[in-house]
Amino acid sequence: MDLQKIVKQNVEMDMTPMIDCVFLLMIFFVLVIDLSQKNLEDLILPRAEYQEPDDQPPENRPIINVLQSGAVVYEQNVVYDPTVHGKNYAPIKQLLLDIRRQGLLTGRLKLKEEKVGSKMVPLIDDPILIRADKWTEWHYIGEIMKQCSQPDIAFWKVELAMSEQDKENPKKRTP
């Protein structure tokens, strides 16, 4: 009988280390896998000196990433690649049209009639964010902006992403 008791006592497992491990894993994944950042490409943005942080970004804001090569990435898919498409910017236009159509269908984006000159013009009243690497040639971003201002797309509120710190030169503060 005594031997049986001893055997039973030894079988009881200490759960504390397992719970500790589970908590560690939970914290790790919560911090690393931030679902709100899945649309953000790993880019080095120019450092903002005067702007306020974008700490409460609107959920419905479309985010367009532009890589150094000029490639346009939306929701992790390369939509336009200069090496493939060259000066054919039709994929960018199509992407913006799709964002607009999808946004209006789901109610994520809203149209607003504004008086421009003598006419009432329907404009998308929500902003679109362009995130480009600091060493991306400007004309690629200019092309996206040009497409945004077309009357059939009409994203007139464009936001350019910048960073609180220069990740390329963390210590060097340029004037």
Added chain:
Amino acid sequence: MTALDDAQEEAKGDMTPMIDVVFLMIIFFICIDFKVLESKLPAYLPKDKGSQSDVVEPQEQLSVKIHVESAGTPIYPEGVTAGTISPNGRPYRFKLEGHRVKWEVGPKPLYNLADVQKELVRIAQDPASQVPDKETGGKKLMTCVIEAYPGTYYEDVARTTDACNAAGFKEINFGGGLGAK
């Protein structure tokens, strides 16, 4: 003697929770570095593009031109050439060294962003920079148009826009059609 031994045994602390907490703090501080806060620069594009046939009255505006002085040299990580794909499926990025630009704020040539900022503030505070506001009937600060010439990068334009915003210019437009270098 036996009581003293017991007391000594009780005084031994369990180190496990402390090690757990240390690990938690290490993970927290490693991960917090990944999240660098981003800022946004608002820019408003023309609302009337292609949508009206009215004759547009000429408006007084401030032109800020960005010209390339030195194109710079792209520096890739060691052993990497242009176009090499990194493990994340995107091309390796380069760092541009020796890239220099020159600004023209109105007719005035300037060679660093701090001077551009000062000049923009001076213009913004000048009463002559106020133009009639058709919407309110009052006055407003003139529009600032940033014209980036071929060979300029997002860094050049974004930081110039940032300076314009800081100087108080609310309406910032971008001169287009200047194309690639």
